Amino acid sequence: xxxxxxxxxxxxxxxxxxxxxxxxxxxxxxxxxxxxxxxxxxxxxxxxxxxxxxxxxxxxxxxxxxxxxxxxxxxxxxxxxxxxxxxxxxxxxxxxxxxxxxxxxxxxxxxxxxxxxxxxxxxxxxxxxxxxxxxxxxxxxxxxxxxxxxxxxxxxxxxxxxxxxxxxxxxxxxxxxxxxxxxxxxxxxxxxxxxxxxxxxxxxxxxxxxxxxxxxxxxxxxxxxxxxxxxxxxxxxxxxxxxxxxxxxxxxxxxxxxxxxxxxxxxxxxxxxxxxxxxxxxxxxxxxxxxxxxxxxxxxxxxxxxxxxxxx
Numbered sequence: 394x395x396x397x398x399x400x401x402x403x404x405x406x407x408x409x410x411x412x413x414x415x416x417x418x419x420x421x422x423x424x425x426x427x428x429x430x431x432x433x434x435x436x437x438x439x440x441x442x443x444x445x446x447x448x449x450x451x452x453x454x455x456x457x458x459x460x461x462x463x464x465x466x467x468x469x470x471x472x473x474x475x476x477x478x479x480x481x482x483x484x485x486x487x488x489x490x491x492x493x494x495x496x497x498x499x500x501x502x503x504x505x506x507x508x509x510x511x512x513x514x515x516x517x518x519x520x521x522x523x524x525x526x527x528x529x530x531x532x533x534x535x536x537x538x539x540x541x542x543x544x545x546x547x548x549x550x551x552x553x554x555x556x557x558x559x560x561x562x563x564x565x566x567x568x569x570x571x572x573x574x575x576x577x578x579x580x581x582x583x584x585x586x587x588x589x590x591x592x593x594x595x596x597x598x599x600x601x602x603x604x605x606x607x608x609x610x611x612x613x614x615x616x617x618x619x620x621x622x623x624x625x626x627x628x629x630x631x632x633x634x635x636x637x638x639x640x641x642x643x644x645x646x647x648x649x650x651x652x653x654x655x656x657x658x659x660x661x662x663x664x665x666x667x668x669x670x671x672x673x674x675x676x677x678x679x680x681x682x683x684x685x686x687x688x689x690x691x692x693x694x695x696x697x698x699x700x701x702x703x704x705x
Contacts, residue, residue: 422648429478432481442696446466510655518547553588557607583609607624620701638659639657656681658681
């Protein structure tokens with residue numbers, strides 16, 4: 394690293410130490426406020442988020458699936474602006490949760506999460522305990538750290554996850570420090586594919602973020618009424634290994650409180666071509682994204698990035 398990068402890493406380590414020792418609720422409020430204010434300084438990203446959110450909210454209204462807040466945003470520009478500001482606030486809180494990752498003990502998580510229906514959760518971990526693999530598909534939604542960390546604590550297993558290398562060496566080193574010592578093993582998404590498949594076949598715990606192509610192949614499928622590219626990695630792992638698969642997110646319900654949204658995704662039946670099975674899985678995945686995002690689309694911070702070509 395350059396001297397500047399080493400200084401940045403030292404600053405990140407100091408911020409991590411401090412964030413892990415301060416009360417979480419005030420920190421969530423502060424990060425949300427700072428993030429919401431930051432949208433004023435990012436006009437291009439703000440415009441993209443607004444256009445993406447407008448498509449989502451309009452589609453939800455047309456499908457009869459809009460909450461009152463979403464319906465207001467679809468028809469009122471001021472309400473849409475409030476939703477966009479909240480999206481920036483939720484995005485900022487992701488970094489707080491990454492800073493505080495080492496505080497996410499099983500006791501903390503069970504005290505701060507509403508798990509709702511325990512049936513699918515218990516069934517998934519029973520499969521894992523019996524030596525059958527389990528893959529979680531995550532989204533850039535709510536807290537990415539909370540469901541992964543709960544799965545690691547609950548199963549007592551290491552979660553293998555592909556993640557692209559961050560361009561800044563200081564940031565990359567810090568991310569690895571935050572995640573690897575607490576049971577999340579990061580592998581290269583391209584060169585680690587064989588190991589990922591072997592891990593899944595061997596009954597391991599796998600986590601993949603599946604709502605936005607970053608590296609590797611992607612294929613279009615209909616999402617919120619328009620064609621969008623989704624990464625094919627989760628579909629290929631499922632089809633190749635037959636691993637049980639769930640889409641899991643932690644939706645924020647307050648400042649430091651969450652509810653788990655969990656959907657089972659079936660492995661496409663054999664007897665079709667690989668292309669057809671992948672397409673079927675991606676379509677099911679898109680329906681899952683729509684269902685999970687619908688109650689609080691402002692928590693889906695993928696809206697700050699290109700999703701649809703005509704909006705891109």
